[in-house]
Amino acid sequence: MSSIVVFGAGGTAGSRVTAEAVNRGHRVTAAVRRPEATSYLPTGVRVVTGDATSERSVRELAPEADVMVVAIGGDGHDLWQDAARTLVTTLRDLPEPPRIIHVGGGSTLLTPKGTPFLDEPDFPAEYRESAQGQAAALAYYRASGDGVTWTYVSPPPLEFHPGERTGHYRTGTDEPVTDDQGRSVLTYEDLAVAIVDEIENPRHENARFTAAY
Template sequence: MSWRLIMRITVFGATGEVGSRVVAEALSRGHEVVAVMRNPAGVAAVPSAAEVRIGDAMNLDDVVTLSAGQDLVITATRPVAGQEHELPEITSVLLQALAHNGVRLLVVGGASTLLVPDADGLTLHETPDFPTELRPIAQACADQLALCRTETVADWTYLSPPAQLVPGERTGTYRAGLDELLTCSDGESAISTEDFAVALLDEAERPAHRRARFTVVAA
C-alpha cells in the first residue's frame, strides 16, 4: 500500500500561472496548503481546500508569520513588467526569514541561467537570439539564483523550467537535469505548468537537490 507523509506547505504567489498549479498539485496529494496572496481579489480563484492568507513576500514579518510551523515554503512569485527588481528582493527576504525559523524553501526560478548545449558555454539569456523584452526578468532570475547560491544557512532548492513553460496537460512524467537546458525528443525545450508542478512536489516529498538548482523538461 502506498503512503505519503502529509506536509504543511505555504505557497507565495498562489494565484499565478505556476502557483495555482502548485497549489492544486499539493492538494491533490493530500498536503495542507496555505495559499498566500497580496490582493484579496484573488481569493475566489483558490480551491476551498486551501487556507487563504493575505501577505506580502517582501515583508519579513509576513514571511516569518506565514511560514511558522510549516514544513515547506514554495515561492512562485513573478513581478509585473517594470518591477523585475522585486524578484531578488523577495528571495532575499524569504531566505532571511527561513534561515531564522529553519523551514525549507523551494524556489520557482527561471531558465535564463541554464547552459545551452553546444553554445560554447553560453547561458540561455546570453545567446544572441534571446528576446530583448525578456532580458529584465532573465537578469532578475539570474540575480535570484545567485542569492540562493550564496546562502549557507537556509535549506533551499531552485527549480529552473525549460525554455517554454505553458499551461497544458498533466502527464505526471518529466526528465530532470542540473545546469544544462534540456530538450524534448522533438528538439523543443518545454514542459506544461502542470507537469512542472509535479516535479516541484516530487522534490518537496523526496528531496534530491538540497542547496542546489535543477531543471526539468517534458518526457
C-alpha cells in the same frame, strides 16, 4: 503530509503548485496580495495576504510551514532577488526554518556554449530585465551559505506553457532537458508535479534543477 505556504498562489505557476499539493493531501496556505481574487483555488486552501519580499509576512507564516514555495511574478529586476534575500535572512534566524522552493527562470539555464540563454544576442529585450533578476536570485541562493535549505526550479527556457498534466517528466541540473528532436518542453501542470515530488522526496537540496519531457 506537509504544510506548504505558496507565495504567488494566484499566478499561473503558483495556482498549479497549489492544486497539485492539495490533491495529494498536503495542507496549503496560499499567500497572495489580493485574497479576494483567488476564488478559483481548490477547496481546503487557506488564503491569506502575504508577500515574499516582506519580512513580516515570512516571519508570520514560517512557523506553520515545512516548505515555502516562491512562485511570484512581476516586472523589473529586483523582485526575485528581494524575495530570496528576505526568505534567507528571515528564515535563518528561526530554530527550525522551512525549506525554500523557488520557481525561477528557464533563461538562467545554460546553452551548449556554457552561457545562460538570457545572454544570447536574440534573447527578447522585453524579458531581459526579469531574466537577469531571476539570475540574481539564483546567484544569491548559491552564495547564501548555511542556515537554510533551498531549491531553485527552472522550467524549459522556451517551450513552457499551460496544458495537460501527464505526471511524467525528466530532470536535469543546469542545462535544459531535451528530447530526441532537441526540444525542451513542459507544461505548467507537470512542473507542479515535479515541484511537489521534490517536496515529498527531496533530491536537489541547495541546488537548482530543471524538468522537461
